[in-house]
Each structure stands twice: as structure tokens, then as C-alpha cells.
Amino acid sequence: xxxxxxxxxxxxxxxxxxxxxxxxxxxxxxxxxxxxxxxxxxxxxxxxxxxxxxxxxxxxxxxxxxxxxxxxxxxxxxxxxxxxxxxxxxxxxxxxxxxxxxxxxxxxxxxxxxxxxxxxxxxxxxxxxxxxxxxxxxxxxxxxxxxxxxxxxxxxxxxxxxxxxxxxxxxxxxxxxxxxxxxxxxxxxxxxxxxxxxxxxxxxxxxxxxxxxxxxxxxxxxxxxxxxxxxxxxxxxxxxxxxxxxxxxxxxxxxxxxxxxxxxxxxxxxxxxxxxxxxxxxxxxxxxxxxxxxxxxxxxxxxxxxxxxxxxxxxxxxxxxxxxxxxxxxxxxxxxxxxxxxxxxxxxxxxxxxxxxxxxxxxxxxxxxxxxxxxxxxxxxxxxxxxxxxxxxxxxxxxxxxxxxxxxxxxxx
Ligand SMILES: *Cc1c(COP(=O)(O)O)cnc(C)c1O
Numbered sequence: 001x002x003x004x005x006x007x008x009x010x011x012x013x014x015x016x017x018x019x020x021x022x023x024x025x026x027x028x029x030x031x032x033x034x035x036x037x038x039x040x041x042x043x044x045x046x047x048x049x050x051x052x053x054x055x056x057x058x059x060x061x062x063x064x065x066x067x068x069x070x071x072x073x074x075x076x077x078x079x080x081x082x083x084x085x086x087x088x089x090x091x092x093x094x095x096x097x098x099x100x101x102x103x104x105x106x107x108x109x110x111x112x113x114x115x116x117x118x119x120x121x122x123x124x125x126x127x128x129x130x131x132x133x134x135x136x137x138x139x140x141x142x143x144x145x146x147x148x149x150x151x152x153x154x155x156x157x158x159x160x161x162x163x164x165x166x167x168x169x170x171x172x173x174x175x176x177x178x179x180x181x182x183x184x185x186x187x188x189x190x191x192x193x194x195x196x197x198x199x200x201x202x203x204x205x206x207x208x209x210x211x212x213x214x215x216x217x218x219x220x221x222x223x224x225x226x227x228x229x230x231x232x233x234x235x236x237x238x239x240x241x242x243x244x245x246x247x248x249x250x251x252x253x254x255x256x257x258x259x260x261x262x263x264x265x266x267x268x269x270x271x272x273x274x275x276x277x278x279x280x281x282x283x284x285x286x287x288x289x290x291x292x293x294x295x296x297x298x299x300x301x302x303x304x305x306x307x308x309x310x311x312x313x314x315x316x317x318x319x320x321x322x323x324x325x326x327x328x329x330x331x332x333x334x335x336x337x338x339x340x341x342x343x344x345x346x347x348x349x350x351x352x353x354x355x356x357x358x359x360x361x362x363x364x365x366x367x368x369x370x371x372x373x374x375x376x377x378x379x380x381x382x383x384x385x386x387x388x389x390x391x392x393x394x395x396x397x398x399x400x401x402x403x404x405x406x407x408x409x410x411x412x413x
Contacts, residue, residue, distance in 0.1 A: 019410075022034070022410060023405065024405050024406070025401065025405060026336060026380075026401055026405055027363035027364065028359045028361070028363070028377070029338055029358075030313035030340075030358050030359065031173065031200075031227050032226075032362070033226060033228065033230045033362045033363050033366055034366045034410050035226075035230060035232065035266075035270065036269075038273070039231055039232055039266045039273075042232075042265040042266035042268075042269045043262050043263060043266040044262070045262050047070065047261045047264075048260070048261070050063065050064070050261060052067045052071075052261050053257060054252065055252070056068035056075075067261050070264060070265040071089065071090075071264050073268040074089040074264050074267045074271060075087045075088075077274075080275065081207045081274055082206070082213060082221070083213075083215060084215045084239070085216070085239070085244070086244040088236065088237045088238075089264050089268075090252060090259040090264065091235030091236060091237060091251055091256070092234060092235065092256060092260060092263075093224065093233070093234060094123075094198070094200045094222065094223065094235045095124070095125040095131075095235070096235055096251075096255060097236060097237050098123075098126070098196070098198060098222050099132065099255055100250040100251045100254065101167075101220045101247070102136070103250045104220075104243075104247055105194045105196075105220075106167055108137070109136065109137075110138070111138065111166040112138040112139075112163055112165040112166055112167075113127055113138070113140070113166065113167045113169060114140050114141070114142065114156075114159060114163050114165040114167070114168045115127045115139065115142070115168070116141065116142055116171075116172055116175075117142070119143075119343040119345075121174045122141070122169075123172070123200070125198075127139030140163045143345065144175075144345050149307075150306050151175075151179065153180060153183045156184070156187055160191045160193065161191060164192075167193055167194045167195075168184060168187060168188045168196070169196050169198065170184040170195070170196070170198070170218075171197050171198030171200065171214075171222075172198075172201070176305060176306055176310065176314050177306055177311070178211055178212065179197075179202075179212075180212070181197050181212060181213070181218055182217055184214075184218065185214075185218045188219075194219045194220065195219050196218065196219065196220040196221070197214030197220070197221050197222070198221075198222045198223070199213075199214065199222070199223045200222070200223050201312070202228060203223040203224070203225075203227065204228030204230065204279070204282075204283045204286070204362070205228055205283050205286070205311060207274055207283075208279065208280040208282075208284065210283050210287055211310075216240065219239060220237060220238075220239050220247070221237070222238075223235065223236050223237075223238075224236075228286065229270060229271075230270055230273070230282075230362070231266060231269070231271070232263045232267060232270065234264075237251070282365060282366070285365050285370065286361050286362050286365045287310075287311060288371060289364070289365050289369065289370065290309045290313065292375060292378070293314065293361060293374040294309045294314045295308075295378075296375055296377075296378025296379065297314070297378055297382065300379075302317075302318075302321075302385065303316070312360050312362050313358060313359065314358075314360075315344055315356050315358055315359075316328075316359065316385075317355060318355055318357065318385070319355050321385060321386070323385065323388060324349060324353045325341025325354030325355060326341050326352065328357050328384075328385055329341045331384050331394065332357075332384050332385075335380070335395075335401060336397075336398045336402060337377075337380065337381060337384065337401060339357050339358065340357070340358050341353070341357060342354055342356045342358035343356060344356035359381070364377070364408075367408035368408050373404065376400075380397050380400060
């Protein structure tokens, strides 16, 4: 960072301090990960300098011959990884990937969409009233069954028949169980709706065959590239060839101008990494780690939403402890453990306070942590949750967190 230190020491200091925080702490936010040095190098490259509006071979600017190679590599690798007929790697984020599909399929202020509610696991961009998606479309929502806290496909089907939506959205941000994408597609077909699966969180698991994949099953699959896929912050879309033109037009010129070509190059790099056999092994370890961590929390007497996990995340219901998600997040933060508060089914508190905590294993698994470390992390978390006000406990846990994190570099390779 020698140039940055000279030109802007304040920002250089921010980066140094943040790097230190990432190194010393335990990152357990389910939607976060740590990218490789190769991904960082592509993102920080001179590929940020140019406009490349359009698609490979059909650009609106000259001088794009090398950008075409990068974007084709990203698209081809994504198709190969997921077995997709078509891929668009230009969306700047997961929300924009979803926006493109809505623009491609629904008419504003008219068409109905059926999606999972935010408080029960869905995402803001799935029709929350504070998001563009809730303002532009007639949104109807399904949730989980309040007894099992899992999806009830029969109920979703009944809702679909009552609502007759143009679009059914499946996929979640805080759902610890496997989603049956084929069941959603069958429901969509039975009412003549489009089906979009948003695999932002579980893309790595789907690519690795650990979670069933919606690619080729539903009409449109959207994702982020920065969660379990372990790439740069961004979005992508996959679909069958018959929808390729409609999707591409919705992204550009429908919704975006120039693509972030440094990010697209970095997406190509992360997808190359994801095609290696070690990526499957990594994703298997994410799930093994989550299962061990969940068991430690259950054994300590904590309640997990739906009783456990099938994927990379779990939701702790703190109601019995008389603690809010906000209080638990704050106490764990003081001890160097980063998590986020989250609503749970039957939520009674505001989204800023909440009754739950969402915990995920992708980032600590990237650092090389395995079952033994999950046991330790589970113990550290429970000590904080049972003694959130005890400064002695918090500082003791913080010391142990730093010690554990110090043994696992951010860049294992
Ligand atoms: C994270 C997430 C997104 C959006 O990601 P951004 O890149 O932050 O816009 C979309 N859908 C789901 C289900 C997510 O979990």
C-alpha cells in the first residue's frame, strides 16, 4: 500500500485497522467470507479504468477486446460450475440481479409476486415494503410453518392458487434448512407463474452438490458472488437459453450502465477457484462445521430455530435467555466475535432489536477451522450469551478469541 500511504494516509489507516480486526476476530456473519489474494489482485487492477457497456462482441465502446476475454471467461466458468445454459455476470449486486429478473418478467404497479417474508427468512429485495420490490409490485408473502419452523410447500401452493402471481420467488437469507426448488417450480407451473430461485447464500453449496441446485429446474436463478461462492462483492444470473436475451436486456441497458470490469475479472477468478476439487471439500467442511457448532449450542441449552441446520447457518432464539438479538450481538462484538441479530419466526421485536442471532461458518472455514475449533467457538459464544454483562467473562473470551484467530491466517494459500 505504499502509494496509498503517501496519497491518503487516513484511508490507508482504515485499511490497516480493518485488516487487523479481520485477523484478530472471529467472523461468523453467515453472508460474509474472505476472498483469496488472487481475487483481490483482479479487483484492485487497472480493469477498473474502462467502459464496456454491452456484452462481449457487442460493445458500445472501442478497446474492449481484452475485457471481452475476461467476461467470456467469467460467463463460461459460471455455466460450467452450475451446468447452466446461460449466465450474466454483470449485476453489481444480488439485489440488482433480482431487480433485473423482476423488470424482465413483471409489469410495475400491476403484477403480483409471491415470496418469503423478511421476518421469516426472506430478503429485502423479495418484496419488503421498504425496498423497491415492495413499492413496485403487488407483493404477497409466505412464511414458515410456525410449529416446525420449516417451509410448508402445501401452504405455499394454496397461497399461489389464491394469489395467482406472475412470479414466485424462493431462496432465503436466514433459513437453516434445505429448500426444495423443484417443489417451488411445480407450484409455479401449476399457476402459470415464473419461478426465480435466489441462491445468494447457498451458491457454493449448490455448486458443490451439497444442496440441490435450482439451475435448469426453475426459470431464473440469481446469486451473489461474495457469500459461499467466496468471490468479489457482486451478483449474477443464470437461466436457460430461451430467456437469455430477455435477461441480458434487463441488466443492460435496462438497469445498469457500464459493468464493473475489475469485479467481473475477479468473478472469473473466484469461479476458477470454485471449479477446483478443493472447493467442494471447502463447502462440505462449511456444513460439517455448522452441524458441530449447532450441536454445541443445543447441548448448552440454547434453542435453535427449526432445531438445527442443514446448511452453513443457524438461528439462535434468545427468548428463553431474556436477551435481545441486539444485546447478544453487542456483547459478542465486545469479545471479538462478529455475528448479526436476526428476526425469528413468531418475532415480537423490531428488526433493529430482534429475538435472534444468525451465525454462519463460511468465513471461519475459509481460515481453515474445523470441528475442534467449532467446539471452542460454540463454548465461547455460550459463555458470552449466558454472561453478557460480565466484563470479566467478555475480556477472558476476547483473549481466547484472539489466540484462536491468531493460529488461522486470513490467507491460507
Ligand atoms: C445477500 C442476499 C442478496 C443481496 O445481496 P446484495 O449484494 O447485498 O444486494 C439477495 N438475496 C438474498 C437471499 C441474499 O441473502
